[in-house]
Amino acid sequence: MSLFVQQIFNGLKVGSVYALVALGYTMVYGIIRLINFAHGDFIMVGAYTLCYTIPLMVNAGMPAWMAVVLGIVVCVIVGVVVELLAYRPVRKKGTNMTALITAISMSLFLQNTAQSLFGSAPKPITTIFDLEPINIAGVSIAGETLVTILIGFAVMITLTVVVNKTKIGRSMRAVSQDRQAAILTGVNVNRTITLTFAIGAALAALAALMYCANYPAASPTMGGMLGLKAFVAAVLGGIGIIPGAMLGGILVGLVESLSKAYSAVLTGGIITSAFSDAVVFMILIFVLLIRPAGILGKNEREKV
Amino acid sequence: MLKITDLNVSYGAIHAIKDVSLEVNDGELVTLIGANGAGKTTILHAITGLLAPKSGKIEYDGHDLIKTPNHKIVSLGMAHVPEGRHIFPNMTVAENLVMGAHMRKIDKQTLKDEMEEVYEHFPRLRERTKQLAGTLSGGEQQMLAMGRAIMSDPKILLLDEPSMGLSPLLVKEILSIIKIFHEKGITILLVEQNAKMALSIADRAYVLEVGRISMSGTAKELMDDDRVKKAYLGL
Ligand SMILES: Nc1ncnc2c1ncn2[C@@H]1O[C@H](COP(=O)(O)OP(=O)(O)O)[C@@H](O)[C@H]1O
Ligand SMILES: [Mg+2]
Numbered sequence: 292m293s294l295f296v297q298q299i300f301n302g303l304k305v306g307s308v309y310a311l312v313a314l315g316y317t318m319v320y321g322i323i324r325l326i327n328f329a330h331g332d333f334i335m336v337g338a339y340t341l342c343y344t345i346p347l348m349v350n351a352g353m354p355a356w357m358a359v360v361l362g363i364v365v366c367v368i369v370g371v372v373v374e375l376l377a378y379r380p381v382r383k384k385g386t387n388m389t390a391l392i393t394a395i396s397m398s399l400f401l402q403n404t405a406q407s408l409f410g411s412a413p414k415p416i417t418t419i420f421d422l423e424p425i426n427i428a429g430v431s432i433a434g435e436t437l438v439t440i441l442i443g444f445a446v447m448i449t450l451t452v453v454v455n456k457t458k459i460g461r462s463m464r465a466v467s468q469d470r471q472a473a474i475l476t477g478v479n480v481n482r483t484i485t486l487t488f489a490i491g492a493a494l495a496a497l498a499a500l501m502y503c504a505n506y507p508a509a510s511p512t513m514g515g516m517l518g519l520k521a522f523v524a525a526v527l528g529g530i531g532i533i534p535g536a537m538l539g540g541i542l543v544g545l546v547e548s549l550s551k552a553y554s555a556v557l558t559g560g561i562i563t564s565a566f567s568d569a570v571v572f573m574i575l576i577f578v579l580l581i582r583p584a585g586i587l588g589k590n591e592r593e594k595v
Numbered sequence: 596m597l598k599i600t601d602l603n604v605s606y607g608a609i610h611a612i613k614d615v616s617l618e619v620n621d622g623e624l625v626t627l628i629g630a631n632g633a634g635k636t637t638i639l640h641a642i643t644g645l646l647a648p649k650s651g652k653i654e655y656d657g658h659d660l661i662k663t664p665n666h667k668i669v670s671l672g673m674a675h676v677p678e679g680r681h682i683f684p685n686m687t688v689a690e691n692l693v694m695g696a697h698m699r700k701i702d703k704q705t706l707k708d709e710m711e712e713v714y715e716h717f718p719r720l721r722e723r724t725k726q727l728a729g730t731l732s733g734g735e736q737q738m739l740a741m742g743r744a745i746m747s748d749p750k751i752l753l754l755d756e757p758s759m760g761l762s763p764l765l766v767k768e769i770l771s772i773i774k775i776f777h778e779k780g781i782t783i784l785l786v787e788q789n790a791k792m793a794l795s796i797a798d799r800a801y802v803l804e805v806g807r808i809s810m811s812g813t814a815k816e817l818m819d820d821d822r823v824k825k826a827y828l829g830l
Contacts, residue, residue, distance in 0.1 A: 458697070461686075461693070465697075468685050468686065474666050475643060475674075476669060477666050477670055477697045
């Protein structure tokens, strides 16, 4: 029982990281129908920023997590520059396929840049939250786990409010639902797209903080698997659908965590915990066979 | 108020609009009629900047519309109700109307009052304020598209085939609303395939045939013209 509770919290923790990253994929997809393959690498950018700015923060007498502000700034700059210099020109001239290839190139470009700047060995990150474990229902849960879950849910709630209740959020939904109508009602489409990239990148910076609080290292390729699983989460929930990314992220986190703990026991040692990633992808395939547009997706042309 | 001079528009090799000139004066209700594929929608798209013309001039209220960024055109007092309605399908009826006033700086109360006015014109929308616009019937979507346009407080309204796909009863309803908007002082450019309906309410009319203006005159003149009678009125 205590293992189960432990794994649920673990799953929620990893799941909230996936959810925040999945939101970046899904929001950009919703607005320009592009799978931004470089999005996972924005987390890596955030992680290196934390790696180098946390000591500065601590020296200045500020809490380590405040470095996330700089992480957000750097990620937003990188995200917006990628959109303005790479994606936008290609979108004007090219096809969906050229845009996709550009996205893959940007991912490799960011990884290679990091490798030449910082080397390929992982760089350790100083402790971000120095917290005592907390006792919940007789189970001891790491403080970092709880803080990660709390940040994740707070960010998701804030984003939901922004998207549904503010003028900016309405512009984003308008562009994603009908670009022509958005223009005719006075929405500046280019600015809205840039803003969506900025928000996605900021979420990636927050995800980097949450991830590094639990796994304190930065490496050039860390965004690869993390990004892939978050992408799976976005597709699972229904790509382009904001609540779908949140649900998909949490589900992938829970499945991964529970399968790590139980698959060996349940299958008599045939499927070991080493297969937990495979289990996640199996579930994706299974869900998509039943619901091709994802859990919250409607099988029709319009998506939010 | 709106003056188009020698407009040419191409889709790649297809020369869709050829040397079109037309004018809509302040307070007029002008109709542009033509068969399917004549180029009516293309002209409206060029006016509101949804596509870039090859050559020609589009002037509106002292502005050069070809040089105006397309999202700024609605703020100049020009509202375009596009063919196929283009409502926001996953927003509620109320949110669609709020989007109509997107670029206006008005307080909550004014917004509410103006939405109330739209609901008075279109009582069916009032019953569906919280319904997702994508689930409305074709007629209701047309009303919503028109209501959304009115929310921008336009001086001129461009309507692209508002009668398309509607029952005769609904066409009549839409027609009477267009008249009401016109009487309120809104200038109207009505694009229609349904020539009979359009000519019945218009002051002046242009006939578009494969990308060229073939005839123009007062609505009455065109209604009595033998060629128009034969080709567009089925008489
Ligand atoms: N996106 C497009 N690409 C290529 N040709 C087009 C496009 N849109 C319209 N056309 C062509 O331009 C001509 C005018 O079309 P349109 O303006 O839609 O006519 P109407 O609104 O009068 O029915 C037609 O021959 C049509 O096939
Ligand atoms: Mg048309």
